[in-house]
Amino acid sequence: MKKTRLIDIAKVAGVSEATVSLVLNNKPSRISQSKKDEIRKIAEEMNYRPNHLARSLSTQKSHTVGLIIPDIENPFFSTLSKQIEEIMREKGYLVFIVNSDDSFHQDIELIRELTDRQIDGLLICPSTESYSNLEQVRNFYHQIEIPFVLVDRVFEGIDFNQVSFDHEYGGYIATQYLIEEGCKEIACFTGGLTTHNGNQRYRGFEKAMNEANLKIDVNAIYDGDYRFETGYKFGKSVLEHNNIDGVFAFNDLMAYGLFKAMFETKTSSNKIKIVGYDNLKQSEMFGLPLTSVEQDINLLGNIACDQLLKQIDDENYKENTVLKPKIAA
Template sequence: MKLKDIAKLASVSETAVSLVLNDKPTRISQEKQAEIRRIAKENNYRPNLAAKNLASKTTGTIGLIIPDLENPFFSGLAKSVEDELRKHNYLTFIVNSDDSHSNEKELLQLLVNSGVDGMLMTLSNESFLHKEEMVSLLKGLNTPYILVDRTYPNLKCNKVYYNNRLGGYLATKYLIDLGHKNIGFIKSPEQIFNGNNRYLGYLDAMREAEYSIDEQWSVESDFKYDGGYLSSEVLLEQADITAIVCANDLMAFGVMKKAREMRIKIPEDISLIGYDNLSFGEIMDTQLTTVKQDMKALGVEAVRILLSDMSSKGDKIQSELEPELLVKDTVRNL
């Protein structure tokens, strides 16, 4: 059904129907407005969004750049963002950079050229090795955008993220409170901002307790399951280590596999804490104690800030969320 069909049934002009269905000011009586809406609803009328967007010089689309859709954290974040944007009648274009800086630049330009009304972006890990280039690119954007989860701390732009340093501290402090002193850490490469901050939180808690920190108690990995599996052996072989904190859950799951192969029991022989609270961890026999980052809350807050910027072009908003330690099955009291 088209506007002219509704107009004919309601005995009014097409302009009158358009004003009513778009909630525009009109002198049409309340009774006639109700009749127009009833006719539209009964006949399943859907507005021509292309024509509407053309008139408003918008596309009704938002771009979302994710670094790794295979990572359940980012796929969960993408779902949260898409769900929230749909409530506001936006179509979401979700693209995956594969944690590549060159892919990221290409996708960013592709979305801009596609005329998206706004963009949400989680930076690739490689982009932290090309910070000056990426910052220059972002500063030159005319399209409203927000950095989500991974950010450049000194860049003035819309951003929302969790306090990663606090999360690393909470995990380590919990172990310390249970009597652990020799605590290992599987970290990310130093240039990865979030992972490095989680490691700094670990150091904060250890120094606060005035515990010595052996350089051999920390190993570098890549935020992936295989990385956790391969890098954990050097820690699991050290008899003095009683607990390990991982910079994310995927690496912690890799540690659990390696421990099983080495016949090391968790938490009886060694305690383990992850980071992210990935949902599929719930199906495991031993559920991982972890630091929770609420993906839904992150997505909702990111959409709120972006839509606010798109409508008002006001001051840039920086929103820092607080993580939460979830105690499950992989830590024991010494």
């Protein structure tokens, strides 16, 4: 089927192509309201769709943005992606969502691929590997020529737009909850202590343990990767230590892995208290009694989008937003 052009609508309406363009782009003009209505009706009847490529050439905006996430199978990031896509669509932007598989080299390749497609901006949830390549990260991010915002996973000492949660506070309240529940021998399933989020959550864990004068057993600190399978493996190890009475998992997926190990060994949830991180809906869906640190994903997505849109309008705009998590028991 032949694509309808502005000139086709103009012929039917008996006006110039320029007049049709003014009306369909809602530009100020002296055209009567009745004529505007007629032109819009003709456009609709002829199934007219605007040429976004031509529009982007004239406005220098494509009204597209990119979103890079590290693991689309992780419910936290899939929920965040959905939230961001809905917000940006309401603002007139199409979102290209891509998955880096937590690879720093994929981060770089995807950023290049997306910017080559003339997007207006980027929302980046960096890979875990990025934290092992900090100098390269700094150098590469300084070369990005379009607006971008770092979301959830951020870097200290870098002057870019960022929005994240206070993970040290999150780790503190998670551990404090376990202590208040009577736990004294607390294991920790971390998410990689070289990363910002993992390091900050562990610092919060240490702070709460030290305040309570509780000893940290280095053999009960498991360096993880936020994956269910890892939590299951760690869980089997924890259950071999009869002294452990509490576990702080740095995300709910690893906590779910521990639940599986406990179920298989018929270990009561009264024996080991668990606190996760993210407060995923899956806990409620499957009836898992998991206390978790809640991060308001809707708020995170809204602020990230707001920062990006402000930067698109003002290249000098800078903001580093840190949000507070809370315990959801």
